[in-house]
Amino acid sequence: DVKVTQSSRYLVKRTGEKVFLECVQDMDHENMFWYRQDPGLGLRLIYFSYDVKMKEKGDIPEGYSVSREKKERFSLILESASTNQTSMYLCASSPIVISGNTIYFGEGSWLTVV
């Protein structure tokens, strides 16, 4: 089975802190994604990556950056956390053709910024 592992399930950070959310997948997938999920807004794409060191902005990239130094690892970085970034963050991976039946999600990381 494909496994997408998010290193932190629950985090509480202070406003202004730098936050790293790590994601690792074990199926040699080309694509990796970071979404955030808020009530009433569904999943919104922050960034995605289709190859090592490659990244593309999603729908809501402001306030975030990403890093993909190795194929299996995709990190989401909040340079200076703010309270409006309190959310649930989902990492996902897929093979080169992105499709709803080939995308695999991690368990989610719940971030609270105080």
Added chain:
Amino acid sequence: QKEVEQNSGPLSVPEGAIASLNCTYSDRVSQSFFWYRQYSGKSPELIMSIYSNGDKEDGRFTAQLNKASQYVSLLIRDSQPSDSATYLCAVNDSWGKLQFGAGTQVVVTP
């Protein structure tokens, strides 16, 4: 206008009844459509995919697609308390990206 629209609910359904969920999308070129179920605090899990106009049945679930009307629906027959969850509609858009709706919360009441 959002790419993928769903009623947020909650949709309250008596146990044993049919739950009907609707989804509309804006990109006429979309070819692939998906329904995910998400339990509270968990990640989404795929329950149905549909690519052609018409109905597709899988157990108690039926997906219906009408590309001319840009409409996809999900029916859950014989609803069970375990079906209580949020159901997300997702569409592959013309750029190949996966666009999600906001989700419909379903509550099955005993």
